[in-house]
Amino acid sequence: MPGELTLTVNGAKQVVSAAPDTPLLFVLRNELKLTGPRLGCGMAQCGACAVLLNGEEIRSCVTAVSDAVGKKVTTIEGLPEIWAGQKGLNPADAAATLHPVQQAWIDEQVPQCGYCQSGMMIVAVELLAKNPNPTVAQIKDAFTHKPPSPHLCRCGTYAAIIDAVQRAAKTMKA
């Protein structure tokens, strides 16, 4: 039965009414209107729904909303704020600045249909937080071998993603 749950999403406290077993994905999309994460497989096999939970990439399609209570949820909509916080940007600069991963996705013209790319950027942010200077092999490994599944792109943008992660790494070190 639905009950009230308090979540911290992209830095803001949100009170939502949802059954506790509702996947976080549906709460983000339908209740909070955060449509960056998207439904792909619904069984943690593709990565289209990936979000950060306390900085770790998780699949929101199989994560119960109750498991997100008390933790920090970040979607692509919240990435600019994370970067602004890390760099100590003033509000005016922060409003005009994207996260370097997002900017690299634009500059390298990564998305084709773009459906999977929200999840791809989430992996990139997680990877670069842990490894600021990843090799191509390490990038491939992060997008392929980390449980629960590879991040899949049917348009085949993997080469562009590798270029963009490397570009973002450079920006973030600068």
Add this chain to the structure above:
Amino acid sequence: MSVKIDTPIDPATANDSPIPTTLTRRGFVQVGGALFVSLALPAAFSACTKRSPVASGNQLDPALLASWLEIRSDNTILARTGRTETGTGMSSYYAQAIAEELNVRPETISLILGDTDRTPDGGYSAGFIFGMANVRKVAAYTYQALLGLAAAQFGVPVSSLSVVDGVVSGGGKSLSYGHLVQGQHLDLKIPIIGKLAKVDPSEGSGISGLDGFSVTGDPPMKPMSQFKVMGTSFPVPGIPAKVTGKTQWSCDISVPGMLHARMVRPPTLGSTLISVGVLDKRQFPSAEIVGKGNLLAVVSPNEWEAIGAAQAVAASTKWTEWAGLPGSENLTKTLRERKWGAPSESRGNAAEVTAALAGAPKTISVSYEQPYVRHAPIGPFVAVADVRSDGGVTVWTHSSQSQGLRAQIANTLSVPMEKVVVRWLEHSGQYGRTTFGGDGAEGDAVILSKLTGKPVRVQWTLEEDLAWSSVSPGWVADLKAGMDAKGHVVALHTAEYAPHQQDARLLGAILAGMPCSTSKPRTWVTEEWPYDKIPHVLRESHGMPNLAAESAGGGLRGNIMRTPGQRQQVFALEGLINEAAAAAKADPIQFRIEHTSEQRLIDVLNATAKAAGWKSRQSPHSGARRTGTSPVTGRGVCVVFRNNAYWVGIAEVAVTPATGSVRATKFTIGADCGKIINPRQLDRCMKSGVVMGLSEALKEEVTFDKSQVTSKNWNSYKILTMAEVPEIKVVQISRDDKGFGGGSEAANAVVPQAVAAAIFDATGVQPRRMPMRAEYMTALLKEAAGG
């Protein structure tokens, strides 16, 4: 009042132009002002293409039809086309084409794509070159009209005017386009022919008018050599919104009162409903069961409740048993055992080819095959429909053929076309499956909305999509080549056998027993053939209905998929060319050059070979082997000629004979697609096309048992992952003398045979089946090694 346009266009010499261009000032306006460019329908067409006036059709006069272009007083330009963006970058190409002819910056142009009530022309994503020719002509006519306005205002002849970034100068005066239209309501009518898509049983796909309207006449166009915008890497407009989460995708549509639906599908392709399962209202208080025929769903205002309730209802719903499929392991046998009769298409002279083959000193006979594969987007089908009591229907979709979908829905609901509005939004790629306006969740959505009287959102699951969406059929092909004493191919006979790939029916309509489009069980021979020096060629293609076509679900619904027909036929044909080159002990690239006089192909072959570091020699290489636990490497080539574009793929692979594993280590792809519109986006599409091609070459197969598809998730329908992507090199040749060619589609088709040839180079064994997975390769190498 009418304004005479000072224009070099002569209606008498314009190609089949039934109506001359006219520019009319409809009136003066207090605020703003604009030049609207709309289509002038010949009288003969107006009856069959009548459209309802719509509020959003025209900024100043809602009673007018949707315009093609609007030149606005604030110096912005709005362009509209029924064609859509499917992730290949078309939205940038359209903006570039319009900007080029108007002499404006492309970023001043915004686009409305795909909405049937807000775009004038129909058409579909697959007809991009046709669509771009259209918008170029629209822009070119508009440019002449703007020059005419400026000439009248400045009191100088058109020939003395020049335009830079939308500012017209002449006679010492300058005005922007915005100033030229300020305070006025101008209406430019341009001549068109054609028709919008409609359900048409005489067509193979059941839909005619796929290309929509086309602009006629010959307005002056800028020569390619003077292009300033086309040929530059103008960024694809929608990307920043996609990257920041601002894009509204078709899965994001929410309308007041909307219900979420989850479908309860039959357990097999042929099951029919016996009894509907139980819905526990205590557990799912807001959910309802809705159904018609074999179409069954659970709806709820809450998506999560709909999901749970649908699963519970499915568990207790009873269906008939059915087993009418051969099983995917028996596919080749099934196709081989069929009595095919005459081919559905044949090209070439059978008697000549038979005689030439009989007279050839050496012949090679081979057979190739591939199982079913599928489009498999990351985002499953989703649609929202609102079927209202007044008879109006609105559908929100990501179909790549909005007008075709509109026709399909009108047909299914038995309502006039003008009652149906289709709104297009971005979503996962389709890779061809919605080209004929069908497949998809839209059928489910309109039927459920009609039954409930409320807007309904239907979200398919991945398992549902992989089990029930349309498929690219499996095939077998027999090929025979005759070679002369010098090893030159003098005759070729190919015969392909496959279920057809033009079934555009909406699944919901099939299951509900409502009217559907029809399709014909025919296949086709791909027209384009790069080897003009092979004198005698006979190519035949045999078609048949869907496997299990007679079942309640329509069987395995065959549909086109990226580079359709040619993707399959190239694998076999280029395989034969590679095998003939090996038989002639010739270098495979040199062998191809000897069989063509097409300099474009020769140039792109040489350029790609150079980029790949290709050394001329025969295959297999001297160190080739069929056994051993260490990898052995090889390289192979494949060529595609499609849609005025020449493609070359050079694969490098490492094969581990003991395990059968094949790893692509490098891929070099070259293309001459005429004038390149956007080099960076072409680079992206070429590289991503290689990924899709490698995926098909090495991994993909739809499996099914006797009742249903069994490859229903990403663990059983495997596609390429990032770790499997090799180094990819790109070679682009742009030229100003051959028009525009298809610049991204065929990138996938040039891959699989290059991989097969590379495996042959490494092992001396030619794979003749996709996918070239380890289990197939192990068996093949074992067999070749003598068990």
